[in-house]
Amino acid sequence: MDMLNSLADGFMIALTWQNLLLALLGCFLGTIMGALPGLGPSNGVAILIPLAFTLGLGATPSLILLTSVYYGAMYGGRISSILLNIPGDEPAMMTCLDGYPMAKKGLAGEALSISGIASFVGSFFATWGLILLAPQLVKIALLFGPAEYFALFALAFMTLGGVSSTNQAKSAFAAALGLGLAMIGVDTQTGVPRFTFGEVHLYDGLDFLVAIVGLFALSEVLIFLEERHGNASAEGRKLEVGRLTPPLSMVKECTPTMLRTSFLGFLAGVLPGAGASLGSFIAYSFEKRLVDKDGTFGKGDPRGVAAPEAGNNAAAGGALVPMLALGVPGSGTTAVLLAVLLSLNITPGPLLFSQNPDVVWGLIAALFIANFMLLAMNIPMVGLFTRLLMVPPRILMPVVAMVSFVGIYGISGSSFDLLVMIGFGVMGWVLRKLDVPLVPIILGTLLGNAMESNLRRAITIDNGDWFTLIDSPLAIGLWAVAIIGFILPIIFGRVVKSKMRRREDEEGAITD
Amino acid sequence: MSDRIFGVFGILLAIGFAMSALTIEESFLSDAVGPKAFPLIIAAILGISSAVIAIKPDPEPHWPNFARLAEIAAAVVVMVLYAQFLPVAGFVLATAAAATYLSWRLGSTIIGSVLTGVGTSVGIYVIFHLVLGLSLARGPLGF
The missing domain is CATH 1.10.287 (Helix Hairpins)
Incomplete structure (x- = not known):
């Protein structure tokens, strides 16, 4: 009952005109960003963060705006997968497999609507999952001391690489690079400057928003410049949608699939390091094995469209659980959302639920509302978004670059930050070329200081004894999971990854 | 390698x-x-x-040829210049110039890229400054 009361309070917060408008705006922008190849949830959210700040939005409204974008992108990605056979963002990769064949058979409208319904089902159950699971996780997290938190952070880094990269050494490199960048600035505990090289601008540390926008948004612009890929993927093709109502028999056929894959996707989302791409992958392969008796998967089976869409939307909701309850994001986009919270001086984790229940429950209520808005936008109004696929990157990418600059300049008003952002953009481009995942870098810059202070606190409490880190069963358990999570992908990872990557394009390094 | x-x-x-x-x-x-x-x-x-x-190196990534690398280098130079001249030239002029350049290099025609550049700049100015009240860099002309 307690939970329902909190949820009701959340709806009171979410149902203001401002928050409803922000949710609507977020859903709309998110669907566009998901639909356009080249803009995905993580870079979409990244370029909007500065906007949320400069508008002076509070914590709850900013989060409502940005998570609506996140959910929206999960919906939008399927549009170009189905119509063009080009995933709008990485999680929508698996939707191409059956979505495009359906479109070729003249069933594009049915594919869009059944996948829209699947997205809705996935998000809906995942949001319930968030409500049920997050408070339980908070109860466990309250048992955590500094040593356990340090182990938890280590776990997040060690498992993150397993899915976001083929090469564990490269993800370890990325995590260390991010942590190293976080060390720049004045040490919070003793007040000595570190790695500042006498540059006054660096005393405050690097602003992680600058790093995020540079790595995610600017590097994308550079990729497009390199390929000189200025034409819209949709140019010269006819985008026929057709009827937008799936026959009842199709919905009936897909319902068990949607329910099963929502559950699987949610689980994949909650696990650290997995995120939505893995959610849709697992959902699709599981359904294929379970119900594909006649070998219709891959040839335009509606269940093959419903499965990955329910899976990735459920995973998107699931990924919010560890971010909100533990303060440790499991995917690229939730890492970006964590950056928002940190910049607003809100520390996610168990205390968030007791100190800022308005933020948590307002957000959850807004997610329910946004989900209905998205359903409305993505089935009856999907034609609007298919037309947007005609926008060529030669117009889109300059806009992305300029909005990034405006956002960062709007926060700090300094040219120095713009230069740092360009530096991160170039670095992001080189690292993507070398197949180094970017998400651990972001996570490192975000969590570096918290990780260090937990380490130092744990050891100081125990009078300088480093073995305190593996002193409690909980900490040992976390370390064990972390080590298994790091080693397992080295043995099995290549198989899964190569299956997932078969359909991959340039978006490789940004997962989510 | x-x-x-x-x-x-x-x-x-x-x-x-x-x-x-x-x-x-x-x-x-x-x-x-x-x-x-x-x-x-x-x-x-x-x-x-x-x-x-x-x-244990991975297979060689696909590097662009020299011309494409120069393209990226040029874009980076333009962005750095943009960052430097933004406070001097003002937001609208600097942004229009930078966006025009990027759009041109992505394959727009000259007229198309000027339109994209001016459109981006004025669009952002109207939405972010006039509607949302964000303070942008002010040039000698006041915008």
């Missing part, structure tokens, strides 16, 4: 990071761990992972 160079670069970076960490001045009021320990751990991880990358 790329990975080997990258790995060696990473090792050098790790050494530089470690050396820089060792020069951090200890405060007289330090905790049991101090400000050096964690950066040194990071340097170790950075070094080990770089060494592994250098020893």
Whole structure:
């Protein structure tokens, strides 16, 4: 009952005109960003963060705006997968497999609507999952001391690489690079400057928003410049949608699939390091094995469209659980959302639920509302978004670059930050070329200081004894999971990854 | 080969990071761990992972040819110039110029890219400054 009361309070917060408008705006922008190849949830959210700040939005409204974008992108990605056979963002990769064949058979409208319904089902159950699971996780997290938190952070880094990269050494490199960048600035505990090289601008540390926008948004612009890929993927093709109502028999056929894959996707989302791409992958392969008796998967089976869409939307909701309850994001986009919270001086984790229940429950209520808005936008109004696929990157990418600059300049008003952002953009481009995942870098810059202070606190409490880190069963358990999570992908990872990557394009390094 | 160079670069970076960490001045009021320990751990991880990358390189990535590299370098120069001239020239002019350049290099026609540039700049100015009230860089002309 307690939970329902909190949820009701959340709806009171979410149902203001401002928050409803922000949710609507977020859903709309998110669907566009998901639909356009080249803009995905993580870079979409990244370029909007500065906007949320400069508008002076509070914590709850900013989060409502940005998570609506996140959910929206999960919906939008399927549009170009189905119509063009080009995933709008990485999680929508698996939707191409059956979505495009359906479109070729003249069933594009049915594919869009059944996948829209699947997205809705996935998000809906995942949001319930968030409500049920997050408070339980908070109860466990309250048992955590500094040593356990340090182990938890280590776990997040060690498992993150397993899915976001083929090469564990490269993800370890990325995590260390991010942590190293976080060390720049004045040490919070003793007040000595570190790695500042006498540059006054660096005393405050690097602003992680600058790093995020540079790595995610600017590097994308550079990729497009390199390929000189200025034409819209949709140019010269006819985008026929057709009827937008799936026959009842199709919905009936897909319902068990949607329910099963929502559950699987949610689980994949909650696990650290997995995120939505893995959610849709697992959902699709599981359904294929379970119900594909006649070998219709891959040839335009509606269940093959419903499965990955329910899976990735459920995973998107699931990924919010560890971010909100533990303060440790499991995917690229939730890492970006964590950056928002940190910049607003809100520390996610168990205390968030007791100190800022308005933020948590307002957000959850807004997610329910946004989900209905998205359903409305993505089935009856999907034609609007298919037309947007005609926008060529030669117009889109300059806009992305300029909005990034405006956002960062709007926060700090300094040219120095713009230069740092360009530096991160170039670095992001080189690292993507070398197949180094970017998400651990972001996570490192975000969590570096918290990780260090937990380490130092744990050891100081125990009078300088480093073995305190593996002193409690909980900490040992976390370390064990972390080590298994790091080693397992080295043995099995290549198989899964190569299956997932078969359909991959340039978006490789940004997962989510 | 790329990975080997990258790995060696990473090792050098790790050494530089470690050396820089060792020069951090200890405060007289330090905790049991101090400000050096964690950066040194990071340097170790950075070094080990770089060494592994250098020893076991992945297949060669697809690098662009020289012309494409020059393209990217030119775009970076334009962006740096943009960052420098933004406070001088004002938001609208600087942004229109930079967006025009990017759009042109992505394959727009001259007229198309000027339209994109001016449209982007004025559009952002109207939405972000006039509607949302964000303060943008002000040039000599007041915008």
